[in-house]
Structure formats: C-alpha cells, structure tokens
Amino acid sequence: MSQTVFGKIARERVSDRVAAEILRLITSGDLPPGEKLPAERQLAEMMKVSRVSIRAALQRLQGQGFVSAVQGGGTRVVSATGDTEPALTELVRIDRSNLHDLAEIRSNLEVWAARRAAENARPKHLEEMAASLEAMASPERDAHERALDDVAFHLAVARASGSAVYLHILTVIRDILTEMLDYHRYELFGTPEDDAAVLAQHRAIFDAIEAQDASGAAEAMDRHLSWVLEHYRTPEGAAAPASRSDAAE
Amino acid sequence: MSQTVFGKIARERVSDRVAAEILRLITSGDLPPGEKLPAERQLAEMMKVSRVSIRAALQRLQGQGFVSAVQGGGTRVVSATGDTEPALTELVRIDRSNLHDLAEIRSNLEVWAARRAAENARPKHLEEMAASLEAMASPERDAHERALDDVAFHLAVARASGSAVYLHILTVIRDILTEMLDYHRYELFGTPEDDAAVLAQHRAIFDAIEAQDASGAAEAMDRHLSWVLEHYRTPEGAAAPASRSDAAE
DNA sequence: TAGGTTGAATTGGTATTACCTTTAGACCGC
C-alpha cells in the first residue's frame, strides 16, 4: 500500500499523441486562433496514422473548445486557452425550456443582489447607477443604446452587491442568455411607454438602494423583473423571456 | 434577401444528437457519476447509428470532462457538470468570504427549487424524498450516514423541480462547497436534538411538496435553511456556514 | 466588363468491416 514507487504506466493512445502535438502547436502560438489547420487526410499522412486517430484527437479538442470543424469548410483554431463552460450552454441548446428556467433563476439572483446592494453600495457604485439612469433618460438614445444602458444599470447593481461570486455567476448566465437569444435573432423593441416604465422601475430600485432600504430594493427589483417577464411573455410560453428582458438587462 | 420564408434548416450532426442525448441522461441524474454506460457497439445498435458516430460523441464528451473511457474496461461517467467551474472555485479559494455568499445564493436557489418541486413533483420523486426521510429517521444511522441522507433529500427536491439547469448549477455549487469545506477538514456534527429538528423541517418541506403547496414549500425550505445558517453560524462570521449546513445539505 | 451561376474539387461527417490490445471474470490446478 505504501509502495508509491510504482506510478501508473504511461500507456498512451495514438490519438492522444496526436492531440498533444496539435495542442502544443496551438498553445505555443504556431497555430494562432483563426488559423485553419491542414485537412484531416493530410494530417493523417503527415503523422503516419489513420484518419480515425486524427478525428478522435480533433473531436476531443473540439470538446475542450480549442478548435471548431465545419463540414466542407475545414477545421480552425478558435481559442488558445480552451473554453470550459459549454456544459450549461449545451444544456440550454438541447432544450429551450431550460432557457426559461435560467431566466427565472437569474431573476431570483438579481433580487438577492439588490438587497445586498442596498446594504453594501458605495458612492462610486451609486454614481455608476445614476449615470446609466441619466443616459437612459436621454431622448436621443436609440433602442440599441438604451438596451446597453439597461445592461449597465443591472451590472452596476451587481457590482454594488460587493459579491464577486454573484458577479461571476451572473456574467455566465448573461452570456448564455445573450448567445442563445442572438442565435435566434430576437429583436429588442419597446414602445416609448415601455421605456418610461422601465426607467421608473430602475429609479425605484436606485432610490431604495441609495436609502439603504434592503427590503425595499429587493421588492423593487422583484416588481421590475416580474413586469419585464410578464410584459414580454411570448405566446408559446416556454421561451417566454425572448426579448430585451434577458438579452439586454 | 427578404425571403424570410426560408429559415435555416435544422442541420445537425448525428454525433451531436447522440452527444446531446447522452448528456441529457447525465445531467438529469439518470446516469450518475461512476455509472458505466453501455458498450459502444450496443449504443450504436440501440440508437441505430454507426459506431463511428457513437465514438465521435463520446470523444467530445471526454474532451468536456463528462466521461472517461479505458480500453477494455468501458466508458464511465466521471462528472455531471464537466470541467465547468474552475474559475468559480478559484474565486472562492482566494477569498473565503465568497464562500458565505455562495452558501447564501444556494439557499436562494433551494427555496426557488422547493416551489418548483411542489408544482412539478412526480410520484417517483416523492418516493425518493420519502426514502431519504425514512433513512434519516432510523436510529442506527451514524452521523456520516445521516449527512448522506440529508444530501439525498435535497437532491431529490432538486430533481423534483424538473429543471436540469437548476440541477446543474446546484451541483456545481455543492461541489465547490464540499471541496472547500472538506479541504479545511470540517467535521459534521449535530446533537440528537439538532437532528430531530432537521428531520422535522424536512418533513414539513416534504408535506408541502406532496400537497402541491408551492408557497408552503418555499416557506418551509426558507425556514429550514435559515435555521441551519443561524444554528451553525461560527464566531468569525465570514465563513459562517462552515458546517454540515453546507457540506451536507 | 461586371456580376451572378454553375459545377467540380476539396473537406469534414457517416457507415462498414476487420483486427489489435487491454480488461475483467470464469475456470482450473496446485
């Protein structure tokens, strides 16, 4: 039991050697992101292995987020660091109803964050929120800019909460939501009345946070998100928050 | 250019469909970590696709860290969340106060899940919960086993919520909490009175879910977690829930 | 000539078949 002298044998698959070699070229910078690597048939011949092994290696590298293959197009390097958070994204991609859950969970977290923000907000955070409110109130902002202001406000609240963990989780969720919504080409629209309502709700949240009224802030945020979810609910229901509600805020 | 009649075709790789299906089984809990999945040849026949496609799917899942294959041995599930959260783990490792935030966020999510569970629970989920309750009530269970029963109950609620997204996020958070707490060698203890109180609270949650009382379930869960957080709060405050509250439940 | 169209070459994706290497369990003899 105490014979630690014996490590496990190297035992390496051919496809592992291939993957290691390609990965080495990627991380060393020889194959920068965007670069198209040789065709599978060429790689197979160059490395003197079967195409099966080449494909096995590339499949794993795809799973790790280093490369991306398009039928007929080729295989390209997409990242030198490898993305790892495709799990949640994949989950949502599989079943659209998960998108609704995710939006709901996010709402929950935002309410929690509002409470925390009321307790912890510092002057610079309040300034940040005020700035985005002012920008959003400006009449010459178009719909797109307004959406960005919207995001900025919610981000300011997140920062004011003083929780790095929350900021991280929220960012992950937001990325997924925007990616999925962009993918489905959702447009962000709102009537002037809607914009006014959103602005008023934001102001209520801000006032409560500024007054360090934790419960009030939580309630205001809850009202706001409920309004958004309700207001932009789509007929089919499942993909309800398919609107600015999630893409923007 | 304005021919919007033609949406883009579903075009999906066979191996993607296979990977999605397997991933669904993993994230839903049907294939828990450690479980060995059917042989490639069997999967190929069951899904009516070639072994090549099965392997392509498994290679990608390996790259994502969900499964692990060894020649001659088989393919096993190693994680239900993949390689997702290294960033979040690092965040917590750097600043212990983040641990408290994470525990608080988890509480929030559990309350939400309890509400959802009351709305969606199916017989098998109720049975699962009842089983863990019964086990926990048994006098001959020691502290360690009791903690496992505790986890089982909360996991059953999570599954009953019917939200794969929630199950995923909760698992990630739980893994981080247990890892961090185990790392600091926290012991899980509780007086018999405490155990009785926890059991009673679990029963209350179960009853509400069984009665499909969403608000009641949410309140019961909230009371339970508040009690746990309060009861096991440590003097230093920051890492407050450093006890069975997070490691176990 | 400019610009769109076509079509063959290229490239990744899937299927089929065959064989090798390792693992795991049954079996057997000492």
Added chain:
DNA sequence: GCGGTCTAAAGGTAATACCAATTCAACCTA
C-alpha cells in the same frame, strides 16, 4: 486460498467507400 490461464467483451486503430457541405475558379449572361 492462491496463482495462473483462458476467453469473451470492450475500447483503440486501420482501411475503404460514400455522403454532404463548402469553396472557388471557370463560365455565362446582361
């Protein structure tokens, strides 16, 4: 029991053929 052997099963590799999407240059039309 203990160790060894045998064997069926599982994953890994190879070779070949064909499918499907993309690319791009030759081609054709206005």
